[in-house]
Amino acid sequence: MSESTTTSRVLSLLNLLQTHRHWSGTELAQRLGITGRTLRRDVERLRELGYRIESAPGTHGGYRLEAGASIPPLLLTDDEAVTMAIGLRVAATQGLADGALTTLTALAKLEQVLPAALRSRVNALAGHVQPVHPDVPAVTPEVLGKLALACRDRERIRFHYVAANGAETDRVVEPHSLVAAQRYWFLVAWDLHREAWRTFRVDRLEKFFATRVQFEPRELPAGDAAEFVAAAVSSLLGTVTAEVVMDLPIERMREYFGPWAKGARSVGAFKTAWPIEGRSPHELISSLAWIPEGVQYEVRGDAATTAFLREAAERMLNATRN
Template sequence: MPKTSARLLVLLSLLQTRRDWSGTALAERLDVSLRTVRRDVDRLRELGYPIAAVKGPDGGYRLGAGTDLPPLLFDDEQAVALTIALQVAATTPGNGFAEPAARALNTVRQVLPARLRNRVDALRITAVERPITPPRTPVDGDVLLAISGAVRAHETLRFDYGTEATDKPPRRAEPHSVITWDGRWYLVAFDLDRDDWRTFRAERIILRTPNGPRFTPRPLPGGDVTTFVTSRFRGSAGPSGNWPCRGTVILDLPAATVALYTRDGIVEELGPDRCTLTLGSWSWPSLAATIGRFDADIEVVGPPELTRAFAHLARRFTKAAARPPA
């Protein structure tokens, strides 16, 4: 049996890992009796930890939210994962929490044991995004917290959006999720005024208080937020999340080379220097132009819309090439 002080730390760590623990489960994990578990819980309560009793056949326990943040216990893997997450948050532009994340990272590092501090110091992670012109407007952290709170409480949001005049009635939306996409923060919500699902850029939201009434959440098209958002940003009218335009070509290039420059396409090898590429895009000309960036001969497998898109671009490029330089 571990010493009392060590056992208390293990018990506190277990109570932090999930909402409810039965007395029997805690006794088995600590290899002690139920009576010892009860005594240890009483000791933690004396130290200020709000541990509530849960009714059940053998009783149970739950670590509640106290007025003060109690010491948190992490195993080695959790501590390293936490520092990685904080590094990403501290170096990601426009998230509204970069400065607090940097301070939290420094605080966590100071209390790490030497063996973990050396591992963490070897990790140098910086979130690098492609340059954006004009630069993206940072998101107010308080706005993100307020939106997320409304999502959790199922409260209707009232807000002005972008450059809308503040003397107009506010937008009304039932918030579903707060997500990131290509370095921006978005609110996914059901727009009550337009009777449809929408994505709102978080930095353009100007909240009005108080929030509106509570609501019963609606089913999201596509079944989950990832499918819905992917579908919307790809311009797909359906809920599947697939590109509205999808075609297949044969390229006179090695499959390994094509795969290096294809994010969500399917590449199949036909020979040492020949492969098929199946790819999607938001329009047929866009798909043809994307495929055309490969410096190789192209043979269209299908569909006919892709062939016509190549012909359309060929006429446009020929016309551009025939014009004298400005």
């Protein structure tokens, strides 16, 4: 067998160890299409490279990747690793569209192998990074990382939760996904005590505890987790909606708005209908402000919403007159 084939196989093994908390030896060997003896040799190769891989014999034994005393060969210096971790933490706390889960997964993978000394540096430096939206409750990056790992590993978790009305409860859930919506992080999970799907604002979650008990995944009653959260948030916040019809072909509109063009549809060859929403009519104004200069548009909504927008526009116009 060539050296390149061995290297490729070892890298595939490393990727599997990084994407799941625990693997049985049999399952790893089957995934890689190798024998148990070859698997053991490949694990030793990774250990020689600096990766700490814990192994346990027996029927329920297997392999798991542990944090080491030094950074494994990721082609990163200590300073580069710290910078990357801080950057991922900042990205994770900003609720970026189309990439939130990728950000958390990358952060979880990196912090899983950071030695204690570098993790302390990350914590100290990241504590001085201010969020873009200071009015939004801060979410501890460590909690986001732990929740992402729990979702990935299908591990039941316990936590103390403070609801919007101040009610405090202790929950045991099977986590499904983390979703960024309305500038908050939400955990989608199956609540074992209530026997139902629930969404939890992560900033209201305290005393997180990993049970190390795994579970079989359940079918989410929605197309995806983001859709489930959107429905839950709309029902809780009483979302105000409207539709903007702008003189802009849908291709150009999507190019300009990027991920915020979600839900847009073509209206003829040169117009686009764009749904907007907010917790109040005030938030709709911020959406309208992003329409490109020179583009004519019409707002369609209920009488109360359009009346509010008309009055707000008149006040802004009067305020700019000299």
